[in-house]
Amino acid sequence: MTTLFIKNMVCNRCIMVVQNELDKLGFDVKNIKLGEVMLAKEPTPEEKSNLDKVLIPLGFEIIDDKKSRIIEQIKNIIIDLVHHQDNDIKTNLSGVLSSKLYYDYNYLSNLFSEVEGTTIEKYFIAQKIEKVKELLVYDELSLSEIAFRLNYSSVAYLSNQFKKVTGLTPSHFKQIKVDKRKPLDSL
Template sequence: MATNILFVKNMVCHRCILAVKDILLDLSLAFDYVDIGEIHLPEGLTREQHQLLGTSLQKIGLELIDNRMHGLVEKIKQLVLMKARKEIGEREHKMKLSVFLSEQLHHEYTYLSSFFSSVEGRTIENYFIDQRIEKVKELLVYNEMTLSEIAFEMDYSSVAHLSNQFKKICGLTPSHFKRVGTNKRKLLDQI
């Protein structure tokens, strides 16, 4: 049986999956399963069902993506986010980003990279760095790890490398950011 897949923008966590499932149940829409960025349906939706679902998702900050090209960009973003936040298996974590994305999406990395850049106006690597820095900000705000431990946890070659990249992206040193706190953090869907 063929499944229909709807792509959803801004789904970044397990809570998003639960919220989407709740919406589908509230609208009495049958679904096979919901994954980050995807709703797998046993059959297509009517135009009215599609509009109702879209409206309901927008109320919680999510968005249906009608175009397969944008669906690929969202899938790239989700995979990059998972890799940057280390929410993948050990085998995938050890892979280079390019190999990981190619393997997951079944496309050559050069295609994925140029496609992503043409749609987003920045490279996959820049997006990956931004995601890593956001995770570093999160760890700094939690104040449970030293900068050295954070550098090790986030696979930076040294504290100096982390500090330089952090300052280049944020305009602040990690220690200054730590003093300023959550005011400078961004929501994941705004990166």
């Protein structure tokens, strides 16, 4: 078995698209999740090249170097925490990343900052704010319910952080009804 790491897989639709392309090319996929594909056998250089040719136009790419793989894994863990695990963000982010990636958090933090030009914490906040925007646009939850769901200590803290990142209050954002959300892979 071998694992391929794929950049920009940020949602279940991404998993479905990559799975579909792998199936078309005849790969024996054992498991697929955000950013990772487990194959029954190591692909030949030609198979890897063919896979690259179909993935790149779709916005994905195979990651070969170790540092890029770690960065992508950090992003995928954060995206999964924020967008797919309602109110499970109660644990310490540094602890979650360290335990899932088996690296000291200081190493992960320094690597992320060096490569991405921003901190893990700022990336995490950006993801949370995008989730807040999504929930505000859906207009199904109150701000208090959104704060609880995303594990903010208070509505005031959520509002302050939202304004700091977007320049708007959540209520003003909701009023203008303009979808100012960004695709997750562009954060």
